[in-house]
Amino acid sequence: MAVTFISRDERLSVFLWKIEEELPILLKSAALTPDEQVQYEAFRAESRKRQWLTVRALANKVFGHKATITYSAAGRPSLGGDGAYISISHADAYAAITIGGANHIGVDVESINRKYTTIRHKFASDDEAAIFTASGFEESLYLPIIWCAKEAAFKAADCTDVDFIRDVVITRVEANETFTAGEVEVRFNPLRAAGMFKFTVIDNHVIAWGKYEGV
Template identity: 30%
Template sequence: MGLFKDYRGDDFRFSVWKMEENIDELLTLLPDNECYAQRLSQFSSLHRQLEWLSVRVLLYTMVGGHKEIIYEQSGKPFLKDGSYHISISHTRGYVTLILSALHPVGIDIEQYSERVSKVSSRFVRSDEVVTLYKGVDTWSLLLLWSAKEVMFKCMSRVEVDFKKHLKVFPFQIAEEGILEAQEYHTADHRLFSIHYLVQTDFVLTWCVDKL
């Protein structure tokens, strides 16, 4: 399948890659594929190898050339040449990536799963509203979690409690929209506008943090 979705804004771009290729097929999509093949040995599982390669293929597809991704100690990714702000996410069957030359960015993708309800007490505040969509509350819970993941990525801070420090204001779910949110981890109590898409088997959220 390869490129599943590609969106270009004024100062950012995000893409979603559907993971249906095997290792050899992904390697053929990259330059100097022998170098990439050698680096796969750092991952013990085939799933992690496929995720890692799919992200590199997606980045290569988006920018039209090789860019090396490196990571801060916190795990936050950035490009070695500093050409773009970057955020990466993956879920079963998909990887996604957002780029902006101007602003910090955050993106998250979450596969549909009712298991989110079992852990909702860890991240849903008493003043947040969980609504029904398609007859269930799962979509609302996934969006709450995913939006907070994006906020966390944009904040670039440690020891953030998703329930105590991050709040998503009440919303009604549609196939796409914007979630308004606020953080209480810093003295600034910054506001965030987080875009979202609801697909058949996943939710996607992203933010371009123009501060």
């Protein structure tokens, strides 16, 4: 697997892999358990199989041994036996995981080329758009960043029935000169929580990750 991006700090480690391998290689690297094999065989689309296998192969590589990923009834992933928390995302030919020592972490990877303008009213407020335009962002870039950061923040909150306009609010953005990396401050109203979520633009994709403080 090709390592496209790695970021580590004292709170979180995030890994982004470009999926280029064929299924037999991914199957070997994923080292599926019998239960995982049943789940894998239920997928029909090859693209979904490749993404699912890559996440497990990536986790195995990070930990240096077989890492078992399970899911709660609400669909939240967790790691068995490694004393760490995990969040997962995949889009097109990319898979991402973030790992930390505390709960309420999230990661998301999205293509910049999705038609975000058609659903803008569902996830980006005028106030949030103004924050980004005041910092020099074009709409074609800040919409996928907002979507990606809010998806990561939603995963970190581990809540259901969340409204991306009402409940997940971006209050600040900082970025480098090329707008290809930075961080946003996200307030999650149902938990009365806030956190900084970093983002990076790679190969026409955005990856965002972070955690809430004091939750």
